[in-house]
Amino acid sequence: MKIAVCFKIIADYDRLSHKDWEWDERHFVDMSFVRRVFNCFDESALETSLKLSRQLENVSDPAELTAITVDDGQGDLFLKHLMAVGYDHAVRICCNNRLDLRFNPLVISHLISRYIKQEGQKLVVLGMQGGEGDNGQTGFLVAEQLGWPCIREVIDVVMAESPDCLKVKSRIDGAILKQTIKLPMVLIMGHSLNSPYLRVPTLKQKLNAKKKQLTILSNIDLGLDNEALLNKDKTLMDLHGQKPGKSCAFLEGKTAQEQAQCLYDRYLKERLSL
Amino acid sequence: MTLTREAIVEHLKNIVGKERVITDEQVLKENSHDRYKKFETIFGVYSTPIPAAVVKLADTNQVSDVLKFLNENKINSVAKTGGTATEGGLETIVENSVVLDGSQMNQIIKIDETNMLATAQCGVNLGELEDRLREQGFTTGHSPQSKPLAHMGGLVATRSIGQFSTLYGAIEDMVIGLEAVFPNGEITRIKNVPRRSCGPDIRHVIIGNEGALCYITEVTVKIYRYFPENNEFLAWALDDMSLGFEVLREVMVEGYRPSVARLYDAEDGVQHSFDQFAPDKCVLMFMAEGNEHMARATAQGIAEIVEKHEECRKIDSRLIENWFNHLNWGPEKIAEERELIRKNFHIGFTTEVSGNWDCINTIYENAIKRIREEYPHIEDLTMLGGHSSHSYQTGTNLYFVYDYDVKDCKPEEEINKYHIALNALIVEETLKAGGSMVHHHGIGKYRTSWTKQEHGSAYYILKGLKDQFDPNGIMNTGTIYPVE
Numbered sequence: 001m002k003i004a005v006c007f008k009i010i011a012d013y014d015r016l017s018h019k020d021w022e023w024d025e026r027h028f029v030d031m032s033f034v035r036r037v038f039n040c041f042d043e044s045a046l047e048t049s050l051k052l053s054r055q056l057e058n059v060s061d062p063a064e065l066t067a068i069t070v071d072d073g074q075g076d077l078f079l080k081h082l083m084a085v086g087y088d089h090a091v092r093i094c095c096n097n098r099l100d101l102r103f104n105p106l107v108i109s110h111l112i113s114r115y116i117k118q119e120g121q122k123l124v125v126l127g128m129q130g131g132e133g134d135n136g137q138t139g140f141l142v143a144e145q146l147g148w149p150c151i152r153e154v155i156d157v158v159m160a161e162s163p164d165c166l167k168v169k170s171r172i173d174g175a176i177l178k179q180t181i182k183l184p185m186v187l188i189m190g191h192s193l194n195s196p197y198l199r200v201p202t203l204k205q206k207l208n209a210k211k212k213q214l215t216i217l218s219n220i221d222l223g224l225d226n227e228a229l230l231n232k233d234k235t236l237m238d239l240h241g242q243k244p245g246k247s248c249a250f251l252e253g254k255t256a257q258e259q260a261q262c263l264y265d266r267y268l269k270e271r272l273s274l
Numbered sequence: 275m276t277l278t279r280e281a282i283v284e285h286l287k288n289i290v291g292k293e294r295v296i297t298d299e300q301v302l303k304e305n306s307h308d309r310y311k312k313f314e315t316i317f318g319v320y321s322t323p324i325p326a327a328v329v330k331l332a333d334t335n336q337v338s339d340v341l342k343f344l345n346e347n348k349i350n351s352v353a354k355t356g357g358t359a360t361e362g363g364l365e366t367i368v369e370n371s372v373v374l375d376g377s378q379m380n381q382i383i384k385i386d387e388t389n390m391l392a393t394a395q396c397g398v399n400l401g402e403l404e405d406r407l408r409e410q411g412f413t414t415g416h417s418p419q420s421k422p423l424a425h426m427g428g429l430v431a432t433r434s435i436g437q438f439s440t441l442y443g444a445i446e447d448m449v450i451g452l453e454a455v456f457p458n459g460e461i462t463r464i465k466n467v468p469r470r471s472c473g474p475d476i477r478h479v480i481i482g483n484e485g486a487l488c489y490i491t492e493v494t495v496k497i498y499r500y501f502p503e504n505n506e507f508l509a510w511a512l513d514d515m516s517l518g519f520e521v522l523r524e525v526m527v528e529g530y531r532p533s534v535a536r537l538y539d540a541e542d543g544v545q546h547s548f549d550q551f552a553p554d555k556c557v558l559m560f561m562a563e564g565n566e567h568m569a570r571a572t573a574q575g576i577a578e579i580v581e582k583h584e585e586c587r588k589i590d591s592r593l594i595e596n597w598f599n600h601l602n603w604g605p606e607k608i609a610e611e612r613e614l615i616r617k618n619f620h621i622g623f624t625t626e627v628s629g630n631w632d633c634i635n636t637i638y639e640n641a642i643k644r645i646r647e648e649y650p651h652i653e654d655l656t657m658l659g660g661h662s663s664h665s666y667q668t669g670t671n672l673y674f675v676y677d678y679d680v681k682d683c684k685p686e687e688e689i690n691k692y693h694i695a696l697n698a699l700i701v702e703e704t705l706k707a708g709g710s711m712v713h714h715h716g717i718g719k720y721r722t723s724w725t726k727q728e729h730g731s732a733y734y735i736l737k738g739l740k741d742q743f744d745p746n747g748i749m750n751t752g753t754i755y756p757v758e
Binding site for chain 1: 547549550553590592593595596597599600613614617618620652653654655656657658677679
């Protein structure tokens with residue numbers, strides 16, 4: 001079974017301070033000095049798919065895992081890492097690097113879905129949103145373009161008794177939904193407690209991965225010209241930072257009891273009576 | 275006659291009050307180990323004997339009274355404050371040990387701006403002391419990764435070192451005076467003077483004793499003016515560690531004292547994401563700090579030295595500054611690490627050693643080679659590398675870093691299969707080349723097999739201290755001194 005897992009590499013936002021959030025005239029924030037990491041939901045998707053592939057090792061149609069990212073080169077190290085931990089193929093789709101794809105999930109979904117069709121994949125797994133644009137749309141758009149069923153907020157997936165089905169666990173309205181679904185399908189990973197982190201390759205796996213080749217494709221290879229990559233449905237007008245509206249007050253009182261009484265009288269009583 | 279566990283607890287309650295004697299089973303379990311056994315304890319296995327009690331000490335007199343009682347009854351004690359030890363020093367290997375927890379002795383006693391001194395009780399968190407000092411424009415200059423968690427007593431007891439040591443020195447260079455209690459209950463104070471010639475420097479009996487000779491209750495350290503606005507970061511990529519050590523040596527011998535001087539090999543660099551800007555390269559980095567003139571001159575001087583070596587390629591200093599500013603380990607990072615270990619059965623440790631300039635590269639190459647060639651579970655290793663992070667006029671340290679997948683063994687077997695075995699190969703190669711087997715974590719309980727070899731004929735002095743100050747052997751048995 002051909003499984004494609006899509007991921008995005010983003011700056012580690014935990015390492016940006018408030019003062020670093022300054023953007024230029026194109027609304028880009030300079031993050032060149034911050035390390036890049038797997039987008040957290042995509043990392044779950046990558047590890048969950050690896051675990052699924054291990055379950056499918058001895059079936060008639062074993063898993064063939066492909067990792068896909070759309071970027072201009074920064075993802076190569078991460079693709080090598082994925083080959084080291086067990087991905088069979090690593091694909092980078094590169095576009096004109098002057099294009100701003102942060103808020104253009106439609107184009108990203110076109111690139112992904114064209115690759116999926118071209119390669120005859122049966123399952124697409126990807127994170128529910130990426131840190132850069134926080135669009136949360138790519139998975140749904142990919143499913144729509146492929147005409148496949150789509151499950152959102154997936155937290156786990158395992159093989160089913162029937163070879164052309166998977167058991168999928170997802171969150172819905174505060175409950176956990178367990179379904180057995182027929183392939184093909186698109187799975188959009190949410191917060192997975194089972195597989196939050198990608199495994200680490202051994203020294204030997206890393207050495208072997210160095211010899212493996214990455215597949216680099218362009219939008220042209222996938223039948224999309226540069227005109228088709230433009231964001232036609234929306235224009236980024238402005239960005240502005242939110243000022244945190246926090247304030248601080250010290251509770252009066254000599255003892256904890258007096259302070260608790262003060263907290264209740266001044267701040268809680270009114271709210272609790274509502 | 276040996277006291278029963280119940281009798282020990284009862285006596286302790288009489289001495290310090292029942293509210294200060296903790297016997298809750300989970301608390302006792304958590305106090306039976308330190309980070310050396312982090313793997314098994316994450317999986318709920320506690321293979322070390324559980325202590326009889328944890329005593330939350332209130333003041334120096336209580337320390338004295340409790341130690342006197344333990345000494346008279348030959349009950350083993352384990353001194354503890356922040357609990358960030360990494361080498362088994364906090365393990366309660368003797369049945370019915372008592373953990374002496376000084377974390378509630380947490381008063382900053384005095385900040386003396388005239389004499390540039392700060393005095394703190396043993397349970398003061400270094401991060402809190404540092405924050406207080408920085409509010410007033412000062413710093414201790416001590417900044418180990420454990421700063422958010424470690425306490426002053428433990429830092430002094432283990433001869434700890436901080437990330438800015440190349441400028442400020444290690445803890446032994448900072449401590450001016452001390453108060454400590456010996457097992458017979460004797461309270462001793464060493465006064466705060468800038469220097470003296472009055473016999474041997476007795477501070478060094480206490481600094482680094484790891485709770486094996488006495489209990490540190492109060493510490494006075496030097497403080498410095500703090501000028502973070504002048505910090506300058508510098509970094510270069512280079513092909514091999516040998517060249518890196520050579521450049522480090524030139525910088526040190528030339529007399530420059532950057533606060534940070536680090537050299538990472540390519541493998542170790544990967545776990546810090548250095549491969550994103552220096553793939554397959556070693557990374558050499560410095561931070562110059564201090565007053566404006568000193569910081570600028572230090573940065574310029576270092577750059578001149580490094581850039582004479584054409585093989586060194588300059589790296590955007592902002593990358594290093596951003597990385598360095600996120601290096602400390604607080605509670606959230608410990609929790610994240612525990613989760614990673616639990617989910618992926620994957621863990622990492624370090625062994626830190628030191629050597630003079632003429633043998634440091636030999637230690638580095640031989641230890642890595644021996645692990646690659648001789649370690650039977652090399653297939654399970656996910657990382658094997660190292661870095662130097664504390665340099666001196668005469669040599670530098672080496673931090674070997676090794677991560678591995680724990681496979682085909684019970685949680686309690688991990689330590690022998692992986693950690694102890696890897697640690698041993700590094701220590702053996704270091705001693706063989708003439709280096710020191712421990713640079714700054716302390717001997718703890720897992721390098722004691724080599725304590726005699728480390729000290730050679732000078733072990734006579736070390737043993738004499740134990741015989742003199744702890745004749746009943748109640749002070750952290752199995753730490754520093756091998757169990758005979």
